[in-house]
Amino acid sequence: MERSSIVKVIALMVTAFGIGIDFTGALMLVPAIENTFDADITSTQWVLNIYALFFAMTMVAGGRLGDMFGHRKMMIIGLSIFLFSSIMCFVAPSLDFLVGARALQGIGAGCVWPCTLAFGATKVSREEHRAMVMGLILAGVTTGNVFGPMISGFVVNLGDWRLFFLANVVFSCISMATALILMEREKTHKQGEHIDFAGMGILSFAVLLLLYGLDVGADWGWTSVPLLLLFFVSAVLFLLFPRVEKRVKEPLLLPQMMQNREFLITLGLNMFNVSAAFVGLLYFPQYMQKVLGWSVFQSALGLAPLTVLLAVGSIISGTLYNDFGPKRLLFWGYMCATLGAASVVILPAGLGYFQILPGMAMIGLGATLTVGPSGTAAVCAVKPERAGLVGGLSFMTHLVYGAISVACATAIMYVTSLSSLRERLSAAGISMSEADQRAINGGTLSTASAQDVLNKLSTTEAEQVRNAINAAFDSGMNMAFIFATVSVSIGVLLALMLDENKLHKVES
Numbered sequence: 001m002e003r004s005s006i007v008k009v010i011a012l013m014v015t016a017f018g019i020g021i022d023f024t025g026a027l028m029l030v031p032a033i034e035n036t037f038d039a040d041i042t043s044t045q046w047v048l049n050i051y052a053l054f055f056a057m058t059m060v061a062g063g064r065l066g067d068m069f070g071h072r073k074m075m076i077i078g079l080s081i082f083l084f085s086s087i088m089c090f091v092a093p094s095l096d097f098l099v100g101a102r103a104l105q106g107i108g109a110g111c112v113w114p115c116t117l118a119f120g121a122t123k124v125s126r127e128e129h130r131a132m133v134m135g136l137i138l139a140g141v142t143t144g145n146v147f148g149p150m151i152s153g154f155v156v157n158l159g160d161w162r163l164f165f166l167a168n169v170v171f172s173c174i175s176m177a178t179a180l181i182l183m184e185r186e187k188t189h190k191q192g193e194h195i196d197f198a199g200m201g202i203l204s205f206a207v208l209l210l211l212y213g214l215d216v217g218a219d220w221g222w223t224s225v226p227l228l229l230l231f232f233v234s235a236v237l238f239l240l241f242p243r244v245e246k247r248v249k250e251p252l253l254l255p256q257m258m259q260n261r262e263f264l265i266t267l268g269l270n271m272f273n274v275s276a277a278f279v280g281l282l283y284f285p286q287y288m289q290k291v292l293g294w295s296v297f298q299s300a301l302g303l304a305p306l307t308v309l310l311a312v313g314s315i316i317s318g319t320l321y322n323d324f325g326p327k328r329l330l331f332w333g334y335m336c337a338t339l340g341a342a343s344v345v346i347l348p349a350g351l352g353y354f355q356i357l358p359g360m361a362m363i364g365l366g367a368t369l370t371v372g373p374s375g376t377a378a379v380c381a382v383k384p385e386r387a388g389l390v391g392g393l394s395f396m397t398h399l400v401y402g403a404i405s406v407a408c409a410t411a412i413m414y415v416t417s418l419s420s421l422r423e424r425l426s427a428a429g430i431s432m433s434e435a436d437q438r439a440i441n442g443g444t445l446s447t448a449s450a451q452d453v454l455n456k457l458s459t460t461e462a463e464q465v466r467n468a469i470n471a472a473f474d475s476g477m478n479m480a481f482i483f484a485t486v487s488v489s490i491g492v493l494l495a496l497m498l499d500e501n502k503l504h505k506v507e508s
Contacts, residue, residue, distance in 0.1 A: 008119070009133055011178035013140030015079075015116050018171030019109050020144020021151055024307060025164055026051070026102070027281050028152035028296055031289050032161040034444040037095040041286070041442045042215050045410045046099045048282060049211055049403040051106040056399035057204045058110025060252060060392040061195050063118065071115040072183045078111025079176045086168035105168075112175075114392060119183065142311035149285070149307060153297025194250040202244055203252075206237035207400055214407040218414050252393060257382065262502050263390070266378035268494045269330055270394040271401040273370035275487035276341040276363045278402040279409045280306055283477050284356055290443035291470045292352055302353060309364025310371075320369070326377040327500045333369025334491035336362045341485040349474045359481070370491065371398070377498070405487060409480035417441055417476030424468035430461055440465065443473040 030044050037044075066074040085104035092098035116137060155163035213230040220227045242258070245251035257263050284306065288299040320329055340362025347355045378394040418441045425432055432453070439449040445466065454462050 008182050009136055011175070011182050012116050012119055012133075012137050014171065014178065015075075015112060015175040016137050016140030017144040017147075018082075018168065018175055019113060019116075020141035021148035021171070022105065022109070022144075022168055023051070023148065024145045024281060025148030025152040025167075028149045028285050028300055028303075029156070029161045029164060030282070031286060031444055032156050032296065033095070033098070034442075035446050036161070037098075038447045038449050039095050040414070040438070040444070042218065042410055042414050043095060045282065045406055046095075046211075046215070047102055048278075049406055050099050051102045051109075052399045052403040052406075053204065053207055053211070054103045054106030055110045055113075056106075056396040056403075057200050058107045059114055059396055061197070061200060062111035063114030063392050064195050065111070066115040066118055070185060071118045072179060072185055074111050075115040075119075075179050075183070076176060078108045078115065079172050079179065080108075081105075082108030082112060083169060083172035083176070084108075086165045086172060089165040090162045090169070092162075139311075146304070146307045146311045149300035149303055150297065153295065153300035156296040194248075196245070196248050196250060196252050198248055199241060199245050199252050202237050202241050203400075206234050206241065207404065209234035209237070211403060211407045214411040217411055218418070257390075260381060262499060263378065263381040265494050265498050266374060266381050267394065267397055269370065269374040269491055269498070270378055270397050272488055272491040272494070273334065273337065273367060273374055274398050274402040275405040275409075276337045276481075276484040277306070277310070277367045278406050279341075279480055279484045280360060280363050282406055282410075283413070283480060284360060286443070287356060287473070287477060288353070291349075291473055303360070305357060306360040306364040309361065310367050312368065316368070321373045321376055325500055326373050326380075327495060327498050329369045329373045330377070330495040330498065331492065333366045333373070334488055334495055335366075336369065337366025337488045338485055338492060340364075340366060341481045341488060344481040345478045345485065349471070366488070377500070381502075405484065409483050412483050413476035413480040414441065415476075416479040417472040420475040421468055421472035424471060425465070428461075428464045428468065430457075430464060440469055441472065442476075443469050445469065 026047055030041070030047065033044050033047060034040065062074060062078065082105055085101045085108055088101035088104065089098055092101055151167055152161070152164050155161060155167075209230055213227055213234065217227055242253070245253050281303075284303055285296075285299045288294040288302050289296065294302065340359045343362060344356055344359040347358070349355055375394045375398075379390050382390050418437060421437055421441055425437070436453045436456075439447075439453050444450060445454065454465065457465060
C-alpha cells in the first residue's frame with residue numbers, strides 16, 4: 001500500500017477511535033451524572049439511548065447524503081456537529097440539556113461513520129487492500145470501545161465527568177484537520193438519489209415514544225390512560241411504517257427485501273445479538289460501582305473481559321466467517337450470549353465480582369461470534385448493488401433494538417428493585433415514604449435526594465437501608481438479565497432457521 005494511502009487509513013482510524021470512545025465511555029459516567037443532576041437510572045439511561053437512536057436513524061441518510069454531495073463534505077459537516085455537541089455536553093447545566101446534546105452527537109456520528117467506511121472502501125488503489133483497510137477502521141472503533149471506559153474512569157477520578165467530553169473535542173478537531181488536509185474532494189457524485197425522510201421520521205418517532213413510555217411508566221402507572229395512549233400511538237406508527245414504505249420512491253426496506261426470507265432472518269439476527277451486550281455495558285459498571293464500591297476507573301478495568309472481547313471479535317470475525325460459515329457461528333454465538341446472560345441471574349450475589357465475570361466473558365464471546373457475521377450474512381442475502389443499503393440497515397437495526405433493550409431492561413429493573421426494597425425495609429421495620437424509596441432506589445446514595453433520606457435515619461437504620469438497596473439492585477439487575485436472556489435466546493432459534501446455502505442465491 002502506498003504511503004499516502006497508509007496516512008489516510010491512519011486518519012480514518014483516528015476518526016473511528018473517537019466515535020468508539022464516545023459510545024462506551026459515556027456508559028461509565030452514568031452514576032456520576034446521577035449524582036450531579038440528582039436523577040435516577042430511568043432518566044440517565046437516555047444518555048445512552050438517545051445517542052444510539054439518533055446515530056442509527058441518521059446513518060442511512062448520512063451515507064446517502066455522502067453519495068450525493070461528497071463523503072468528504074459530509075464527514076466535515078458531521079464532525080462539526082459532533083464537535084459542537086461535545087462542547088454542549090461539557091457545559092450541560094441540566095440532564096435534559098445533556099440528553100439533547102447527546103442526540104445531536106448521535107446525528108453527527110451518524111453522518112461521520114458511513115462516510116468513514118465509504119472512504120475506506122473506495123479510496124484504496126488496489127482491490128485486495130480493501131478488506132484490510134475496512135478491518136483497520138473497525139479495529140479503530142473497537143479499540144476506542146476498549147479505551148472509552150478507561151478515559152471515563154480517569155476523568156471521574158480527576159473530579160469531573162464533563163472532562164470526558166473534552167476528549168471528543170480533541171479527536172473531532174484532529175479528524176477535521178486530517179479530513180481537510182488529506183481527503184480529496186470528490187468530483188463526481190451519484191445522481192438521482194432519494195432519502196426516505198418520511199420512513200425514518202415515522203420509525204424514529206415510534207421508537208422515541210416507546211422509549212419514553214418505558215421511562216415514565218413507573219411514575220405514571222403502567223395501566224394509566226396517558227401511558228396506554230402513548231404506547232398505542234407508538235404501535236400505530238410502527239404499523240404505519242410499512243405502509244409508508246410502499247409509497248415512497250426509495251424506501252429503507254424495499255418490498256422485495258420484505259419478501260426475502262433469508263434477509264428477514266438475518267435482520268433479526270442483527271437485532272437480538274445486541275440485547276445482552278447493551279444491558280451488560282449499562283449494568284455491569286453500575287454493579288461494580290454501586291454494589292461493590294469500586295471506583296469508575298476500577299470498574300473500567302473490571303469491564304475489560306467484555307470490551308476486549310468485543311474489540312478482538314470485530315477483527316477476527318471475518319476469518320471465522322469464511323472458515324466456519326454463518327449458521328454455526330451465529331448458533332454458537334447466540335448460545336454463548338444466552339448462557340452468559342443466564343449466568344448473571346443464576347450465580348449468587350455473595351460471589352461479588354465473580355457473579356458477573358463469567359457472564360461478561362460469555363456475552364463478549366457471543367458478540368464476537370454474532371455481530372460481524374450477522375451483518376455479513378445480511379449483506380449476502382441480497383444482490384451486490386444493495387450491499388451498502390443493507391449494511392446500513394443492519395447496523396441501524398442493531399442500534400435501535402439495543403436502545404429498546406436497554407429501555408425495557410431498565411423499566412423491569414426499576415420496578416423489581418423498588419418492590420424488593422419495599423419488602424426489605426418492611427422486614428427490617430423501617431418506615432419510609434414512597435417518595436423517599438424512589439429517591440434511593442437504584443443504588444446511587446450520593447445524590448442530594450438520597451442524602452436527605454439517609455439523614456433522617458439513625459446510624460443502624462442507615463446501614464440496614466444500604467444493605468437493602470444493594471440487595472434490591474441485585475434483584476433488579478437479575479430481572480434485567482432475565483429479559484436479556486429471553487431476548488438473545490430468540491437468536492438461537494433464528495440461527496437454526498437460517499439456510500446459508502441460499503444466502504448467495506436470492507433474487508432481491
